[in-house]
Structures are given as C-alpha cells and as structure tokens.
Amino acid sequence: MRHALPLTLAALLLGGCASHKPEDFNGTWINQAAIDAASKGTSLRQALDAKGPVFEWKIDVKNQQASFSNGFEAADGRLSANEKDWQVNFEGDLTEQLKLNGDELVTIDPSGHQQTFMRSKAPEGAALGGSFEKALYQQYLGGDWKIVEGQGKGGLVRFSDTGNVTGLPGPDRFALCLAGDCATMGDGNDSLWLERNQRGAPWIFKRDGDTLEIFQAVNRAQPDEMPQLTAGARQWVLEKD
Known part of the structure; x- marks a missing residue:
C-alpha cells in the first residue's frame, strides 16, 4: 500500500499532461514533410537539410523509451511527463519536448526548433530509421x-x-x-x-x-x-x- 499513492499520482500525471492518451504517442513516426519536399523532384540534399535534422522517432510509453534517427546516427532517451506534454532526456543533458497536434507528432528542441512527424504506415519491427527510408524510396524513386x-x-x-x-x-x-x-x-x-x-x-x-x-x-x-x-x-x- 505504501507505493499505491505514488503510482496513482504518476498515472494521473501521465494521463493528464495532454488531451491525448499516453498510448497515442506509441509507435514509429516519420518526417513526411521531408519526403514530400524531396518528392517534388528537386534536390534530395536540400529537402532533407530544410526539413531535418531528425527523420524518424520510435516511442514506447510503457517502457519510457524514445529514440530518434537523423539518417546517420541514432539516439536513445528516457521518456517522461512534465506539466505540459512529454519530455525526452538524452545523455549530455539534451532534451526534446513532444506533443500531439491532431494526427501529428510535434517535437521541440531547446532552441525552439520544431519538427512534425506522421505515424508510419509500415509494419512495426523495422530497425530505427528504416521506416523513413522505406517511405522515402517509395515516393522519391x-x-x-x-x-x-x-x-x-x-x-x-x-x-x-x-x-x-x-x-x-x-x-x-x-x-x-x-x-x-x-x-x-x-x-x-x-x-x-x-x-x-x-x-x-x-x-x-x-x-x-x-x-x-x-x-x-x-x-x-x-x-x-x-x-x-x-x-x-x-x-x-x-x-x-
């Protein structure tokens, strides 16, 4: 019983930090804006630079894990709730804020730079970054x-x-x-x-x-x-x- 109250408060905090349910954040999210920009048929490098730097997120609320890929490197962070939405903490005191805007995942870095991501339609199980790459290849080539x-x-x-x-x-x-x-x-x-x-x-x-x-x-x-x-x-x- 000694742990019941803290667990209840944690559940209320996680459930009340946004209008969405915690599990709504789960899954793989890809940078569809970068894919759409590239698919206009111009420079891939310019499209990725303009809409980057992150191309994919994987979020696991149950295990409090969140990872992202920039097409070259991957980073694993610890997911937690704050007073507004969600926060991911990485090594080196780096943080990212996460929130949902309709069907989009919005990320905000400490400088205020925002990116939007759409839920991947690919089956779960792909390596981090693989869902973005697959969708890019489909649309671009x-x-x-x-x-x-x-x-x-x-x-x-x-x-x-x-x-x-x-x-x-x-x-x-x-x-x-x-x-x-x-x-x-x-x-x-x-x-x-x-x-x-x-x-x-x-x-x-x-x-x-x-x-x-x-x-x-x-x-x-x-x-x-x-x-x-x-x-x-x-x-x-x-x-x-």
Whole structure:
C-alpha cells in the first residue's frame, strides 16, 4: 500500500499532461514533410537539410523509451511527463519536448526548433530509421524509370523500397545518402551507393522532375584529405515512364 499513492499520482500525471492518451504517442513516426519536399523532384540534399535534422522517432510509453534517427546516427532517451506534454532526456543533458497536434507528432528542441512527424504506415519491427527510408524510396524513386541515355538504353529500371534495383546494368542494390559522412563527402551534391555482390561505389545524381541523371563520382581531395566528390562523366539518364 505504501507505493499505491505514488503510482496513482504518476498515472494521473501521465494521463493528464495532454488531451491525448499516453498510448497515442506509441509507435514509429516519420518526417513526411521531408519526403514530400524531396518528392517534388528537386534536390534530395536540400529537402532533407530544410526539413531535418531528425527523420524518424520510435516511442514506447510503457517502457519510457524514445529514440530518434537523423539518417546517420541514432539516439536513445528516457521518456517522461512534465506539466505540459512529454519530455525526452538524452545523455549530455539534451532534451526534446513532444506533443500531439491532431494526427501529428510535434517535437521541440531547446532552441525552439520544431519538427512534425506522421505515424508510419509500415509494419512495426523495422530497425530505427528504416521506416523513413522505406517511405522515402517509395515516393522519391518509386515506379518505372526508362533508360534514355547510357548502357541499357530503352530498358526499364525499378528501385524498390528495400534497396534492390533492377534493370540498371551492373548493380542490383542501392542506397541514397541521407546524412553523415556520405553527405559531407558529397560536397552539397546528391549521392547514392550502387553495388553488386557487396562491392560498390558512390555515384552523384541530379533529379529534375521526372529526369534522373547519374554521374561517376570524381574525388577532388588530396590522398590525405577527406574525399570531396563531384560529378564526373554522365553514366545514365533515366526518365519516369
């Protein structure tokens, strides 16, 4: 009985900190605004930079856990209720405020920067960041692409949301660069990784509406410097079929 009162107060606090039920926060939330911005058919790098830096949250109210991914790194925090909404505490005294606005999850960092997230439609169980990546691949590269210039001209290319690519001569796997070292090395360019049998290389690409150009990546840096990749010879031109 000695613990009954504190537990009751905790339940009231968690339940009363917002008009939503605590379990409404549960699940995977993705940065749909970044995906929509990219899907307009312009620079992926600009869209992600403008709508970032976080691309996905996973929230588990029961276990008081909340994690986020920025496309390169992940952070795990402790979820708790405060007087207004929810707070996630990370190592280094970093915090994020969470609240629900209709069907959207809104996050606020200590500087006041806000981001909005939509609940993922993908089945639960994906690794942190995987649901955002899957949705991005579907919207940004989904559908049929026809090779109008380069090896395999006239063929159809399909990029799957699981990272497979078919119809592109040579590679059978791909990954878009979202953040981190690959973004830094891209020197502002959009880049992707193409591989076959676990052997691959980075490529530069440019998206303009329904046209996708893929270029060889040329390293302009010195051997003792971090690579700085720029577009070299154009390898393929794809058009949305």
